[in-house]
Structure formats: structure tokens, C-alpha cells
Amino acid sequence: MTTMTTMKSISYKNIASPKGFKATGIHCGIKHKKKDLALLVSEVPASVAGVFTTNAIQGAPLIVTKEVVQKTGKMQAIIINSGIANSCTGKQGIIDAYTMQEKTAEKLGIEPNLVGVASTGVIGEMMKMDSLIAGIQKLNPIDELEGAIGFAQAIMTTDTVTKNTSYKTIIDGKEVIIAGTAKGSGMIEPNMATMLGFISTDANIESNHLQEALKSITDITFNSITVDGDTSTNDMVIVMANGLAENNTLTPEHLDWANFVQTLHAVSQDLAKMIAKDGEGSTKLIEVEVQGAVTDAEARIVAKKVVGSPLVKTAIFGADANWGRIIAAVGYSGAKLDPYAITIYIGTTKVVENGEPVPFSEEDLFIYLKQHEVKIIVELHQGDGEGIAWGCDLTYDYVQINATYRS
Amino acid sequence: MTTMTTMKSISYKNIASPKGFKATGIHCGIKHKKKDLALLVSEVPASVAGVFTTNAIQGAPLIVTKEVVQKTGKMQAIIINSGIANSCTGKQGIIDAYTMQEKTAEKLGIEPNLVGVASTGVIGEMMKMDSLIAGIQKLNPIDELEGAIGFAQAIMTTDTVTKNTSYKTIIDGKEVIIAGTAKGSGMIEPNMATMLGFISTDANIESNHLQEALKSITDITFNSITVDGDTSTNDMVIVMANGLAENNTLTPEHLDWANFVQTLHAVSQDLAKMIAKDGEGSTKLIEVEVQGAVTDAEARIVAKKVVGSPLVKTAIFGADANWGRIIAAVGYSGAKLDPYAITIYIGTTKVVENGEPVPFSEEDLFIYLKQHEVKIIVELHQGDGEGIAWGCDLTYDYVQINATYRS
Known part of the structure; x- marks a missing residue:
């Protein structure tokens, strides 16, 4: 390649x-x-x-x-x-x-x-x-x-x-x-x-x-x-x-x-x-990259769980750097992981290291999350598996579109 | 019992x-x-x-x-x-x-x-x-x-x-x-x-x-x-x-x-x-009952897929009898099924029989779906398994609550 x-x-x-x-x-x-x-x-x-x-x-x-x-x-x-x-x-x-x-x-x-x-x-x-x-x-x-x-x-x-x-x-x-x-x-x-x-x-x-x-x-x-x-x-x-x-x-x-x-x-x-970017009602594309999973397939599963979480999607719609929801989705993905080995970035800002919060500027991340493309990186440190998934934020318009689709 | x-x-x-x-x-x-x-x-x-x-x-x-x-x-x-x-x-x-x-x-x-x-x-x-x-x-x-x-x-x-x-x-x-x-x-x-x-x-x-x-x-x-x-x-x-x-x-x-x-x-x-009824932003409780699955566990999985589908949840918020979304969720549940053996009721109204549409009064179902408790019954005709799951509709308020939770 x-x-x-x-x-x-x-x-x-x-x-x-x-x-x-x-x-x-x-x-x-x-x-x-x-x-x-x-x-x-x-x-x-x-x-x-x-x-x-x-x-x-x-x-x-x-x-x-x-x-x-x-x-x-x-x-x-x-x-x-x-x-x-x-x-x-x-x-x-x-x-x-x-x-x-x-x-x-x-x-x-x-x-x-x-x-x-x-x-x-x-x-x-x-x-x-x-x-x-x-x-x-x-x-x-x-x-x-x-x-x-x-x-x-x-x-x-x-x-x-x-x-x-x-x-x-x-x-x-x-x-x-x-x-x-x-x-x-x-x-x-x-x-x-x-x-x-x-x-x-x-x-x-x-x-x-x-x-x-x-x-x-x-x-x-x-x-x-x-x-x-x-x-x-x-x-x-x-x-x-x-x-x-x-x-x-x-x-x-x-x-x-x-x-x-x-x-x-x-x-x-x-x-x-x-x-993904044109998802119903969406205002932004979310890209989640997972590194260090046991396999590529498992990395993709984690990435998809994060990008698919309604709580992550609404937080990103609200430009809220609520990484707790990201790590929760990583946790319920079913992938092999060690909670104390997880590192998370929102954009280029590290927000979690070894499973614990890292101080960051809420204001800077608010500005970053206001953009139309948002990237989240999750490092699991369990192996060489990596994968990317794409999705979008969850907005009022998604509800509006789908509450009235046939009408 | x-x-x-x-x-x-x-x-x-x-x-x-x-x-x-x-x-x-x-x-x-x-x-x-x-x-x-x-x-x-x-x-x-x-x-x-x-x-x-x-x-x-x-x-x-x-x-x-x-x-x-x-x-x-x-x-x-x-x-x-x-x-x-x-x-x-x-x-x-x-x-x-x-x-x-x-x-x-x-x-x-x-x-x-x-x-x-x-x-x-x-x-x-x-x-x-x-x-x-x-x-x-x-x-x-x-x-x-x-x-x-x-x-x-x-x-x-x-x-x-x-x-x-x-x-x-x-x-x-x-x-x-x-x-x-x-x-x-x-x-x-x-x-x-x-x-x-x-x-x-x-x-x-x-x-x-x-x-x-x-x-x-x-x-x-x-x-x-x-x-x-x-x-x-x-x-x-x-x-x-x-x-x-x-x-x-x-x-x-x-x-x-x-x-x-x-x-x-x-x-x-x-x-x-x-x-379930007090789910964030919800206006109604949705109960999905699945009958005729191969096992009770599989019936519950189907019921949970239907009640968890964002498209079903938004349709019910909009009081829209969009049973296509219900059957689609049944289809991707992973349960054993025969598409031509599925019957679906919304409330007591049969909307699908043997996988095909049954004519119904949209107006009557609109009135039914405006209520605060909505029931969906899915019959698979594959066995004796049955199960119930509960959830709620997906509304503007869910997005509002979760886009601003930490703020």
C-alpha cells in the first residue's frame, strides 16, 4: 500500500x-x-x-x-x-x-x-x-x-x-x-x-x-x-x-x-x-479513532460505540467536552481494556490519561467543539489494533425530522 | 406462581x-x-x-x-x-x-x-x-x-x-x-x-x-x-x-x-x-411485548431493539404509526425469524400480518399514540419465547438536557 x-x-x-x-x-x-x-x-x-x-x-x-x-x-x-x-x-x-x-x-x-x-x-x-x-x-x-x-x-x-x-x-x-x-x-x-x-x-x-x-x-x-x-x-x-x-x-x-x-x-x-456528516439533523462530523486495541476489529467496535452513543452525540452537539460519556461508552463496548490504561484526546487536547482526568481549558475545547469536524482519539494500550468510525451529533433537528417523517 | x-x-x-x-x-x-x-x-x-x-x-x-x-x-x-x-x-x-x-x-x-x-x-x-x-x-x-x-x-x-x-x-x-x-x-x-x-x-x-x-x-x-x-x-x-x-x-x-x-x-x-417512563425528556412510556420467539431471552432482545430504536422512539414522540421502523428493528435484532410470519400490533390495532401491511385507521392510531403509555406487540411465530421491554420516546428535550448537562 x-x-x-x-x-x-x-x-x-x-x-x-x-x-x-x-x-x-x-x-x-x-x-x-x-x-x-x-x-x-x-x-x-x-x-x-x-x-x-x-x-x-x-x-x-x-x-x-x-x-x-x-x-x-x-x-x-x-x-x-x-x-x-x-x-x-x-x-x-x-x-x-x-x-x-x-x-x-x-x-x-x-x-x-x-x-x-x-x-x-x-x-x-x-x-x-x-x-x-x-x-x-x-x-x-x-x-x-x-x-x-x-x-x-x-x-x-x-x-x-x-x-x-x-x-x-x-x-x-x-x-x-x-x-x-x-x-x-x-x-x-x-x-x-x-x-x-x-x-x-x-x-x-x-x-x-x-x-x-x-x-x-x-x-x-x-x-x-x-x-x-x-x-x-x-x-x-x-x-x-x-x-x-x-x-x-x-x-x-x-x-x-x-x-x-x-x-x-x-x-x-x-x-x-x-x-455520516449528513446524518439527519446533524451539524458536525465526528471521527473517533481507537488505537491500541487487541485487534483492528475490536478497535472499530469501540470507535463505533463511542460515535454511536446518544450521550456523546448530544454532548458534542452542545460543544461540551464531557469525556465521561466517551470513557463510559468505551467501557460498555465489550472490548478488552484496562480502565487505568486509557488515554483520550478531544482534538489534540489530552483529557484523560491512564483513566484519570487531565486538566484542560474548557474554553479552548468549547471553541474546538464548535467546529464542523470533531476528532476523538482513544488509546487503549492493549495491543496493535486500530480503527476509525464516523458519525454525527444528535440534534433537535434529528427529532424533528423523524417525528414527522411520514407526515 | x-x-x-x-x-x-x-x-x-x-x-x-x-x-x-x-x-x-x-x-x-x-x-x-x-x-x-x-x-x-x-x-x-x-x-x-x-x-x-x-x-x-x-x-x-x-x-x-x-x-x-x-x-x-x-x-x-x-x-x-x-x-x-x-x-x-x-x-x-x-x-x-x-x-x-x-x-x-x-x-x-x-x-x-x-x-x-x-x-x-x-x-x-x-x-x-x-x-x-x-x-x-x-x-x-x-x-x-x-x-x-x-x-x-x-x-x-x-x-x-x-x-x-x-x-x-x-x-x-x-x-x-x-x-x-x-x-x-x-x-x-x-x-x-x-x-x-x-x-x-x-x-x-x-x-x-x-x-x-x-x-x-x-x-x-x-x-x-x-x-x-x-x-x-x-x-x-x-x-x-x-x-x-x-x-x-x-x-x-x-x-x-x-x-x-x-x-x-x-x-x-x-x-x-x-x-423508563421518566427517561430524559420523555413524554411517554413505551412497552414492547414480543411473543413467539425461539427463547424468552431472544424475545427480550427483540423487544429491547424495538424499544431502543431512535427511529421508533421519534416516531412515537410524533404519534406516527410508522410500523416500518418497528419491523426494521425486529429485522436487525439478530433473532431467528421469518419475515413472512411477523405480526405487529400498535395498541390493539393490527398493522402488519405475515410481514405485510394491514389497512388501519391512521387517525385512530394517532389518537392512541398521543397517550402517555403506548404498547407494541410483535408476534414472531417461531416458538414459545416471550419477553417485554420498556423505554420511552426520544424528544427535543432529550437533546436539550444532554447537550447542556454539565453547563
């Missing part, structure tokens, strides 16, 4: 940027006014990888999309609606998801089993199929920024901003782009991603290796964010790689494998942090 | 009611104005049982009180302060907790190892020992309602109401009273009780059997509530049984054993529900 040659791209922040990808988003009538139907399509069938919610209740679209990912390993297009999740909608819901797939395939003139389906919104409502089918007919994907913006807007629910990122890298002397768009703002807790994420790339790679790459970075990106601890029924992250960059096929033995994985990691981490 | 002869007492709602118990609560100067120092004392040494937080970080008072419970099995008094938790206070904190024990013993003229210590409040601040020691000198416990009220008030932090209950029963023809007082409002999540609970009884029982009785009901009472998922460092429930009712010593073989356990259960459940 030390030979990383990726560069963050400024000019390619758009899911339609990798060669051969087009996108669009329109209003079809599921929501009152806002865009609610999105399409991402590749010129040629792409290798596909996907990770899906671990919730035992899964929305109908996941049945359809898992089938595409697992049976064929190829996807050429994915159709997404927002407003209705098509979850807990029984057999009719499954029929509706397959109809979305078929109608999109018809419109594009491709095989239905090359089309993925995703939905996000209210659980338990039936899809408005008339609006949806009419909407599909109107879709006109383009490889320009406008299409990508429409796509990003049309997958939003309570999101306040679109979430896009992209990187380019060089593989076999060829320019390869990896671009991603995500939505997610509430009902956000691993596992898995508890959100929708779509990543396009023109890299040349088979689906089994693409799946391997995606899985290797899911836990440290999408599964390391939490907004409210609620795991959705509809989450998925899909990566489509259409090979049009014409690099030699990527495998773990390829010299640029680590480079590719690291670039995919960068895209995924950007999207994960954007989702 | 069918031979239960307990009667809920109206007139004995007070921890000083069992024979030989006295209580008091005063202001000693840890808080600005409110009462902050409480004492419960028995005329004679009592058998004692206790359950304590499972948080790996534990406040200094727990070290002292566990020693009393585990070493001697006898306790005659317990001293409690609110305002400062004496947690994460290092060696000085432990010295301070032992000093609280010693000074209380001196004041009462009894052995220090018969005195328990409990604290609740801000983590990481050092005890104000001068105020505390001066306060201990002033304590004057009485066996009247006034003393019990003072006791209940002095253990409160963000609680808005005192929490008291009591029952009387007949054992061997003798009247036995079990009375309890609790505090707890935030940082409330099993395990264990994540709160302070004190139960006095004049029953005659050895400490090992008292511990057995307490443990048998902890999971289905104190460990079945959640306010915010945060497990405190200082929680404990203590039961003191001084034997002055003069019944024959209670053992599991005693004919009235089930009666005693059931009465203790009633006291504990009352206190647990009062704590």
Missing part, C-alpha cells in the same frame, strides 16, 4: 465520468415534487460486485439485485427510486421490483438479468407502479455532469446534500477512474452499509475479484459509520466495472492491485464520511 | 416502611441547591444482595459496595450522593469512597464493612469531600414518610419525579413488606440495571438466597429497560432484608418462596417501568 500512486481528482467528481457510463435522474411522481427516479447505465455489460444489508427483513429490490450480482456477475444498468422502499410489501412488492427490472431492460434494449434495482424511502407502502413505469420511459441518461447531478439528487430521501466523489489512477499506463455516488442520512448503522452506494469504474476486472476488493474495504468504510444505530432493510453498495479503460485484467497478482483497492477504498471512505 | 397472594399496598409506598428501616436525604453542597446526600439504614444488620453494572469502567463506589455484598453478605446502611459519580477518579476516588463508608459508619456507630456506598452524577469530577463529610454528620434518618421522600429526592439527577413502590405480602402468617426507591433517567441501558435501585424488606432470608431471588428477576425487570443505550459506570440495585418480620427463613424450599420472589419482582418491575 506504500506504493500508492492515486491522485485525488478535482475534475472528475461524477459517476458518469468513467468511460462508457451515463446517468440521469428525474421526477416521476412517487414524491410530490422532488426527483425520485435514477438510472446508471454502462455502454457494455460491466463486472459487478455488491454488499447488502444484514437486516433479516430485506426489501424486494435486494432479491432482484442479489440475483443479478450472484448469478451472472454482470450488470449493465441499475434503476433506483426514492420515496418508497418497497420493503414489507409481500409478493406484490417482489413482482413490482421485477417489473422495474424488466421495464428498464426494455427501455435500454438489454437483457433483464443485466439490470439491478434499488429503492429507498418509507417501508410498507406499495410502489406507485404507474408513475414508475411512465417515468422509466422518459429516462435519458447522459455522460455529462448534469446527468450525474440528477442521478445523485434522485436517490436522496432526507439527505440535505448530494454525495459524490471520484479518483483517477494509472493502471498499466492507462487512466482508470473510480467514481461514486451515495445517499443515506437516517437508519444508518452497519451492517452492512445501511445506505445506497453506487460506484462506477472503467477498470477491467472480473466480478469475483471486484467482489473481493469491495469486501476488503467495506468494514473499514461503509460499515464504520453510524447515525442512529438503525440498520435499514434496503441497503446496498454496488460497484460496476466495465473494462473500457483497457488495462490488463486486475487480479490480486496484478502489480497495481493494491493501487486499485486503495483507490476504491478512497472513494468508499469519502462516501461513508459524507453520509 | 399461580398461588400468589400478594396485594399491592397503597399505604406503604415508602422505603422506610419495612420494620426497622429509616431513611433521609439532605442537601450537603455537591449540587447547587437540590438534595444530594441520602442514607438508608436498618436497625440491625440485614442480609444483602446486589447486582452491578457490566460496564468495564466502574465507579469507585462499586468497588466498596461489591466488597460489602460479596465478603460479608450483610449490610446495615447505604450512603448515596448525587451530582458527582466518583467514576474515573483514580486512586483518590477509591480513597474517597472508602472515606464515605468510614464516616457513615462512625456517624451510625457500626462497622464500616456494614456500609454500602453509591454515587451518581458527572463522571470524572473529584468528590467534594469536605461538603460530603460535613453532610454525613447532619444526617438524621427517620422511619417516616418524610425521610423516605428526602431519600428519594436526594438520589435524583435529571429525574423529574421520585420513584417509589412497595408491596406487602404474608409469609408464615407474618406481614412482610418489600419497598423500593430508584433513580435513573439517562445513560439507561442494561446491563445491568444502569440506574440506582434500593429495596428494603423486613423479610427473613439469608444473603445467598436473596441474591438468587434478585438475580432471577433482574433480567426481566431492570435489564429490560432502555432509554438511550448508554450503560453507566455506576449502576447498582441493592436489596437489604433485615428479618424483622420474623418469618421462618426463606429458602427456595419454603412454601412462600415463589410468593416472595413474585413480590420482589413486582417491586422491581414497578421501579424499572418508572425509570
Whole structure:
């Protein structure tokens, strides 16, 4: 990983940027006014990888999309609606998801089993199929920024901003782009991603290796964010790689494998942090880094417990350096620890050393905690495990948004 | 359990009611104005049982009180302060907790190892020992309602109401009273009780059997509530049984054993529900009952996931019958389930049957959800396991209280 040659791209922040990808988003009538139907399509069938919610209740679209990912390993297009999740909608819901797939395939003139389906919104409502089918007919994907913006807007629910990122890298002397768009703002807790994420790339790679790459970075990106601890029924992250960059096929033995994985990691981490930062009602991004756990996995568990604690989240909303709540969350995380070996920093200020308070300037920390990005570091001194988790503060607006979501 | 002869007492709602118990609560100067120092004392040494937080970080008072419970099995008094938790206070904190024990013993003229210590409040601040020691000198416990009220008030932090209950029963023809007082409002999540609970009884029982009785009901009472998922460092429930009712010593073989356990259960459940209802900022008590799980333990896990979901809590605050969030929480609980076998009721209204929506009157449920006690029933149809959990809604006031707690 030390030979990383990726560069963050400024000019390619758009899911339609990798060669051969087009996108669009329109209003079809599921929501009152806002865009609610999105399409991402590749010129040629792409290798596909996907990770899906671990919730035992899964929305109908996941049945359809898992089938595409697992049976064929190829996807050429994915159709997404927002407003209705098509979850807990029984057999009719499954029929509706397959109809979305078929109608999109018809419109594009491709095989239905090359089309993925995703939905996000209210659980338990039936899809408005008339609006949806009419909407599909109107879709006109383009490889320009406008299409990508429409796509990003049309997958939003309570999101306040679109979430896009992209990187380019060089593989076999060829320019390869990896671009991603995500939505997610509430009902956000691993596992898995508890959100929708779509990543396009023109890299040349088979689906089994693409799946391997995606899985290797899911836990440290999408599964390391939490907004409210609620795991959705509809989450998925899909990566489509259409090979049009014409690099030699990527495998773990390829010299640029680590480079590719690291670039995919960068895209995924950007999207994960954007989702955490845009958590419902949030005013700031919280990053918790845990060092010195017995294992990396245990470090991530501790980091997620701290960043997920309602008491930590409200304290940070109030810019209150209440480290007692941080150490309490560390304590109930279940991780191996010695209370007298814990050191905690808020920003760069040490507030706890060896489990005991360290005097600090409340005023300085108040100013620090007023910022839009807050970092907490916890050192356990039990081993070499480290991990990071991202979340957001808990605010009046979270309550307001969720007390009135369906109204 | 069918031979239960307990009667809920109206007139004995007070921890000083069992024979030989006295209580008091005063202001000693840890808080600005409110009462902050409480004492419960028995005329004679009592058998004692206790359950304590499972948080790996534990406040200094727990070290002292566990020693009393585990070493001697006898306790005659317990001293409690609110305002400062004496947690994460290092060696000085432990010295301070032992000093609280010693000074209380001196004041009462009894052995220090018969005195328990409990604290609740801000983590990481050092005890104000001068105020505390001066306060201990002033304590004057009485066996009247006034003393019990003072006791209940002095253990409160963000609680808005005192929490008291009591029952009387007949054992061997003798009247036995079990009375309890609790505090707890935030940082409330099993395990264990994540709160302070004190139960006095004049029953005659050895400490090992008292511990057995307490443990048998902890999971289905104190460990079945959640306010915010945060497990405190200082929680404990203590039961003191001084034997002055003069019944024959209670053992599991005693004919009235089930009666005693059931009465203790009633006291504990009352206190647990009062704590849930008084959750920080809450406007209503939520009871979630799960039936048809594979085991009782799994039913409780599902019930706690539902009642602990921020999205369910905010929906109920908003009186929104958003059952999609309920079923999503059931789904991520980890329990064995079949999505197409789930039935859900809100109050007496069926909203989901076999995993699919059932039409219902939104208006009727809006009116139901506006009440101060809300019940949700989830049927899994996987087995005979059942369980109940209690919690509260998530409101603007929760955020307000916790964004400004130390300020």
C-alpha cells in the first residue's frame, strides 16, 4: 500500500465520468415534487460486485439485485427510486421490483438479468407502479455532469446534500477512474452499509475479484459509520466495472492491485464520511479513532460505540467536552481494556490519561467543539489494533425530522 | 406462581416502611441547591444482595459496595450522593469512597464493612469531600414518610419525579413488606440495571438466597429497560432484608418462596417501568411485548431493539404509526425469524400480518399514540419465547438536557 500512486481528482467528481457510463435522474411522481427516479447505465455489460444489508427483513429490490450480482456477475444498468422502499410489501412488492427490472431492460434494449434495482424511502407502502413505469420511459441518461447531478439528487430521501466523489489512477499506463455516488442520512448503522452506494469504474476486472476488493474495504468504510444505530432493510453498495479503460485484467497478482483497492477504498471512505456528516439533523462530523486495541476489529467496535452513543452525540452537539460519556461508552463496548490504561484526546487536547482526568481549558475545547469536524482519539494500550468510525451529533433537528417523517 | 397472594399496598409506598428501616436525604453542597446526600439504614444488620453494572469502567463506589455484598453478605446502611459519580477518579476516588463508608459508619456507630456506598452524577469530577463529610454528620434518618421522600429526592439527577413502590405480602402468617426507591433517567441501558435501585424488606432470608431471588428477576425487570443505550459506570440495585418480620427463613424450599420472589419482582418491575417512563425528556412510556420467539431471552432482545430504536422512539414522540421502523428493528435484532410470519400490533390495532401491511385507521392510531403509555406487540411465530421491554420516546428535550448537562 506504500506504493500508492492515486491522485485525488478535482475534475472528475461524477459517476458518469468513467468511460462508457451515463446517468440521469428525474421526477416521476412517487414524491410530490422532488426527483425520485435514477438510472446508471454502462455502454457494455460491466463486472459487478455488491454488499447488502444484514437486516433479516430485506426489501424486494435486494432479491432482484442479489440475483443479478450472484448469478451472472454482470450488470449493465441499475434503476433506483426514492420515496418508497418497497420493503414489507409481500409478493406484490417482489413482482413490482421485477417489473422495474424488466421495464428498464426494455427501455435500454438489454437483457433483464443485466439490470439491478434499488429503492429507498418509507417501508410498507406499495410502489406507485404507474408513475414508475411512465417515468422509466422518459429516462435519458447522459455522460455529462448534469446527468450525474440528477442521478445523485434522485436517490436522496432526507439527505440535505448530494454525495459524490471520484479518483483517477494509472493502471498499466492507462487512466482508470473510480467514481461514486451515495445517499443515506437516517437508519444508518452497519451492517452492512445501511445506505445506497453506487460506484462506477472503467477498470477491467472480473466480478469475483471486484467482489473481493469491495469486501476488503467495506468494514473499514461503509460499515464504520453510524447515525442512529438503525440498520435499514434496503441497503446496498454496488460497484460496476466495465473494462473500457483497457488495462490488463486486475487480479490480486496484478502489480497495481493494491493501487486499485486503495483507490476504491478512497472513494468508499469519502462516501461513508459524507453520509455520516449528513446524518439527519446533524451539524458536525465526528471521527473517533481507537488505537491500541487487541485487534483492528475490536478497535472499530469501540470507535463505533463511542460515535454511536446518544450521550456523546448530544454532548458534542452542545460543544461540551464531557469525556465521561466517551470513557463510559468505551467501557460498555465489550472490548478488552484496562480502565487505568486509557488515554483520550478531544482534538489534540489530552483529557484523560491512564483513566484519570487531565486538566484542560474548557474554553479552548468549547471553541474546538464548535467546529464542523470533531476528532476523538482513544488509546487503549492493549495491543496493535486500530480503527476509525464516523458519525454525527444528535440534534433537535434529528427529532424533528423523524417525528414527522411520514407526515 | 399461580398461588400468589400478594396485594399491592397503597399505604406503604415508602422505603422506610419495612420494620426497622429509616431513611433521609439532605442537601450537603455537591449540587447547587437540590438534595444530594441520602442514607438508608436498618436497625440491625440485614442480609444483602446486589447486582452491578457490566460496564468495564466502574465507579469507585462499586468497588466498596461489591466488597460489602460479596465478603460479608450483610449490610446495615447505604450512603448515596448525587451530582458527582466518583467514576474515573483514580486512586483518590477509591480513597474517597472508602472515606464515605468510614464516616457513615462512625456517624451510625457500626462497622464500616456494614456500609454500602453509591454515587451518581458527572463522571470524572473529584468528590467534594469536605461538603460530603460535613453532610454525613447532619444526617438524621427517620422511619417516616418524610425521610423516605428526602431519600428519594436526594438520589435524583435529571429525574423529574421520585420513584417509589412497595408491596406487602404474608409469609408464615407474618406481614412482610418489600419497598423500593430508584433513580435513573439517562445513560439507561442494561446491563445491568444502569440506574440506582434500593429495596428494603423486613423479610427473613439469608444473603445467598436473596441474591438468587434478585438475580432471577433482574433480567426481566431492570435489564429490560432502555432509554438511550448508554450503560453507566455506576449502576447498582441493592436489596437489604433485615428479618424483622420474623418469618421462618426463606429458602427456595419454603412454601412462600415463589410468593416472595413474585413480590420482589413486582417491586422491581414497578421501579424499572418508572425509570423508563421518566427517561430524559420523555413524554411517554413505551412497552414492547414480543411473543413467539425461539427463547424468552431472544424475545427480550427483540423487544429491547424495538424499544431502543431512535427511529421508533421519534416516531412515537410524533404519534406516527410508522410500523416500518418497528419491523426494521425486529429485522436487525439478530433473532431467528421469518419475515413472512411477523405480526405487529400498535395498541390493539393490527398493522402488519405475515410481514405485510394491514389497512388501519391512521387517525385512530394517532389518537392512541398521543397517550402517555403506548404498547407494541410483535408476534414472531417461531416458538414459545416471550419477553417485554420498556423505554420511552426520544424528544427535543432529550437533546436539550444532554447537550447542556454539565453547563
